[in-house]
Amino acid sequence: MRTEEIISFLKADENFDFTTDTPASSLTSFRVGGRVRVVAYPKNRDAFCELTRRLASSETKYVVLGCGSNVLAPDEGYDGVFVMTTKLTGLSIEGNTLTAECGRGITSCASSAARAGLGGLAFAYGIPGSVGGAVYMNAGAYGSEIKDIIISADCWDAARGEVLTLTKDELRFGYRDSALRHNGLTVLSAAFSLFPEDTEKITAEMNDYMNRRRDKQPLEYPSAGSVFKRAPGHFTGKLIEDAGLKGYRVGGAEVSEKHAGFIINAGGATAEDVKTLVAVIEARVFELFGVRLERELIYL
Numbered sequence: 001m002r003t004e005e006i007i008s009f010l011k012a013d014e015n016f017d018f019t020t021d022t023p024a025s026s027l028t029s030f031r032v033g034g035r036v037r038v039v040a041y042p043k044n045r046d047a048f049c050e051l052t053r054r055l056a057s058s059e060t061k062y063v064v065l066g067c068g069s070n071v072l073a074p075d076e077g078y079d080g081v082f083v084m085t086t087k088l089t090g091l092s093i094e095g096n097t098l099t100a101e102c103g104r105g106i107t108s109c110a111s112s113a114a115r116a117g118l119g120g121l122a123f124a125y126g127i128p129g130s131v132g133g134a135v136y137m138n139a140g141a142y143g144s145e146i147k148d149i150i151i152s153a154d155c156w157d158a159a160r161g162e163v164l165t166l167t168k169d170e171l172r173f174g175y176r177d178s179a180l181r182h183n184g185l186t187v188l189s190a191a192f193s194l195f196p197e198d199t200e201k202i203t204a205e206m207n208d209y210m211n212r213r214r215d216k217q218p219l220e221y222p223s224a225g226s227v228f229k230r231a232p233g234h235f236t237g238k239l240i241e242d243a244g245l246k247g248y249r250v251g252g253a254e255v256s257e258k259h260a261g262f263i264i265n266a267g268g269a270t271a272e273d274v275k276t277l278v279a280v281i282e283a284r285v286f287e288l289f290g291v292r293l294e295r296e297l298i299y300l
């Protein structure tokens with residue numbers, strides 16, 4: 001679809017907000033990236049499905065994003081549509097099951113669960129992503145992952161115009177991996193199986209995790225979290241530190257002094273700076289330790 005067609009479609013329907021020619025740096029936690037042709041914010045599931053169906057059938061370039069906390073957007077901009085899920089935030093709790101729409105923050109889900117006296121999601125408190133992004137990535141922390149608590153996810157096949165409910169098995173989770181990374185489906189909502197637990201106990205656990213994050217992670221700088229996956233048998237941050245790369249800088253991108261697994265935007269970083277730094281780290285760690293690092297950060 002041409003830009004004017006997309007805009008007239010979005011304008012004609014009150015179920016969308018949108019912007020044009022918007023810097024991706026304002027939409028991603030790394031604060032990096034050039035201008036995006038159109039950024040659309042569907043306000044409900046039907047609007048989301050209708051828009052992505054149209055974009056898919058017209059072969060218009062688009063990407064679905066939640067909080068943009070695990071992506072690197074290109075400097076040259078994105079000649080397509082960012083479909084943001086941040087207005088799809090419904091949440092319900094029935095018995096021990098919490099169901100949330102894809103754009104709801106996973107940290108907010110953890111807080112809601114805690115208030116309802118349901119444990120199981122505390123590990124996700126402090127992960128700055130959405131439910132959709134967390135399911136897609138099989139996000140995890142402190143020994144737990146999304147796969148440990150998920151029951152199923154309603155997913156949208158924009159190419160076929162079908163909603164499918166995928167069970168945990170069908171979602172084929174792996175370490176920071178799921179079937180969604182390979183089948184092109186979008187998460188609309190997900191249901192999580194939790195268990196009764198004392199609100200105060202869960203809150204203490206969540207606060208402990210948050211304090212550990214503040215102690216260990218450079219939260220004062222823009223970043224996308226850990227850039228690499230854990231290398232089997234190693235702590236990736238330690239490998240990078242032992243390679244002498246703490247504080248190493250390319251342009252505005254820097255290996256964090258606080259946590260060498262993070263690359264921070266120390267000011268004015270470009271996507272090219274980040275990519276060059278990633279390549280330096282990969283080469284140095286392989287040369288010194290024979291370990292091939294695998295990237296967790298997604299290049300759009």
Ligand SMILES: Cc1cc2nc3c(=O)[nH]c(=O)nc-3n(C[C@H](O)[C@H](O)[C@H](O)COP(=O)(O)OP(=O)(O)OC[C@H]3O[C@@H](n4cnc5c(N)ncnc54)[C@H](O)[C@@H]3O)c2cc1C
Nearest residue numbers: 066067068069070129130132133134139140186187224225
């Ligand atoms: C400071 C910091 C700390 C972090 N700590 C952790 C951590 O402890 N553990 C961890 O696992 N991650 C961590 N992350 C990384 C990131 O927050 C997670 O990967 C998170 O799950 C990404 O969610 P998002 O909504 O931001 O996804 P985005 O960055 O918006 O998107 C990431 C990918 O998911 C896809 N996607 C987004 N929404 C959907 C959807 N509805 N359906 C299908 N695909 C979708 C996108 O297309 C993209 O490919 C951290 C990041 C930061 C900045």
